[in-house]
Amino acid sequence: MNMLKDADWKPLALVPVLALLVLPFIGSGSTWLTLTVAGLAMGMIIFIIASGLTLVFGLMDVLNFGHGVFIALGAFVATSVLGAMGDYTASGSLLVNLLAVLPAMVVAMLVAGAVGLAFERFIVRPVYGNHLKQILITMGGMIIGEELIKVIWGPLQIAMPLPEGIRGNVMMGEAAIEKYRLIAVVVGLAVFAALLWTLTRTKIGLLIRAGVQDREMVESLGYRIRTLFIGVFVAGSALAGLGGVMWGLYQQAVTPQMGAQVNVLIFIVLIIGGLGSTTGALIGALLVGLMANYTGFLVPKAALFSNIALMMAILLWRPQGVYALAK
Numbered sequence: 001m002n003m004l005k006d007a008d009w010k011p012l013a014l015v016p017v018l019a020l021l022v023l024p025f026i027g028s029g030s031t032w033l034t035l036t037v038a039g040l041a042m043g044m045i046i047f048i049i050a051s052g053l054t055l056v057f058g059l060m061d062v063l064n065f066g067h068g069v070f071i072a073l074g075a076f077v078a079t080s081v082l083g084a085m086g087d088y089t090a091s092g093s094l095l096v097n098l099l100a101v102l103p104a105m106v107v108a109m110l111v112a113g114a115v116g117l118a119f120e121r122f123i124v125r126p127v128y129g130n131h132l133k134q135i136l137i138t139m140g141g142m143i144i145g146e147e148l149i150k151v152i153w154g155p156l157q158i159a160m161p162l163p164e165g166i167r168g169n170v171m172m173g174e175a176a177i178e179k180y181r182l183i184a185v186v187v188g189l190a191v192f193a194a195l196l197w198t199l200t201r202t203k204i205g206l207l208i209r210a211g212v213q214d215r216e217m218v219e220s221l222g223y224r225i226r227t228l229f230i231g232v233f234v235a236g237s238a239l240a241g242l243g244g245v246m247w248g249l250y251q252q253a254v255t256p257q258m259g260a261q262v263n264v265l266i267f268i269v270l271i272i273g274g275l276g277s278t279t280g281a282l283i284g285a286l287l288v289g290l291m292a293n294y295t296g297f298l299v300p301k302a303a304l305f306s307n308i309a310l311m312m313a314i315l316l317w318r319p320q321g322v323y324a325l326a327k
Contacts, residue, residue, distance in 0.1 A: 044188025058276025068259025116237020
C-alpha cells in the first residue's frame with residue numbers, strides 16, 4: 001500500500017529539484033546549505049507528526065481533525081519530564097542530554113497513545129464510516145482536549161529550551177548547521193524506516209493492509225481486525241506525541257493551541273503526498289519544510305502562502321497527490 005511503483009520515480013526527484021532550483025536565487029552556497037538543512041529538519045518533524053494521521057486515514061479511513069491535541073499533549077508532557085531532569089538538561093554532554101530527552105519522548109508517546117485509546121473508543125468509534133461526522137466530532141474533541149491541557153498546565157506559553165549539549169552549531173565548510181536540526185533529520189529518517197518496515201515486512205503490517213482490502217476475509221481466518229485498527233490509532237496518536245516533543249524543542253516553546261496551528265501544515269502534507277501514503281507524506285513534508293525556509297528567506301511576505309501555492313502546483317500535476325493510496 002505504501003510501496004513505490006517501480007517506474008514511478010518522478011516524485012522522488014521533487015525535493016532535490018526544488019533545492020537546486022532555489023540555489024541561484026540565494027547566491028551564497030553556505031546560506032543555501034544552512035536553509036536546506038533547516039528545511040529538511042522542519043520537514044522531518046512535520047513528517048513525524050503527519051505519519052500518525054497518515055496511518056489513521058490510510059488504514060482506517062478516519063479523518064481525525066483532533067490529531068492536534070496529541071501533538072500538544074506530547075509537548076506538554078515532555079516539558080514536565082524535562083523540567084524534572086534539570087541536572088541532565090543542564091549538562092554540556094550530548095549523551096547526558098539524551099538521557100533526559102529520550103525518556104521525555106517515551107513518556108510523551110505513552111501518554112498520547114493512552115489518550116488516543118480513549119479518544120478512539122468514545123469519540124471516533126461511534127462515527128466510523130461517516131467522514132462529515134468524523135470531522136465535526138474530532139474537532140470538538142480537540143477543543144475539549146486543549147481546554148483540559150489548560151486546566152493541567154495553564155493557558156500560557158511554556159518555555160521548552162534545548163538541553164545545553166544540543167544547543168549551538170556544527171560547521172560544514174562555511175555553513176553553520178544547528179545540532180538539533182541534524183538530530184531531527186536522523187529521528188525522522190528512523191521513524192520513516194520503522195514505519196515502512198512494519199507495514200511491508202511484518203505479519204502485523206500484512207494483516208492490517210489485508211484488512212483494509214478485504215476485512216471479512218481476514219476476520220474469517222480468525223484475526224480481529226478491530227483490535228489491529230485500534231492499535232493503529234494508538235500508534236498514530238503516539239507518533240503525534242513524539243512529533244509534539246520534536247516540534248516543541250524546535251520552537252523552544254509550547255502552547256495549548258500548538259496542535260491546531262500545526263494541523264494546517266499536516267493536512268497540506270497529506271494532500272500533497274496522497275492521502276494515506278507514508279512515502280508520499282515524507283516527500284510532502286520535506287517539500288513543505290524546504291518551501292517554508294526558502295520563501296521565508298527570499299520573500300518573507302509570501303511565506304504564509306507558499307505552501308498553499310506548492311500544494312496547488314502539485315495537485316495540478318497529480319490531482320490525487322504524488323503517491324495516491326492504492327485501494
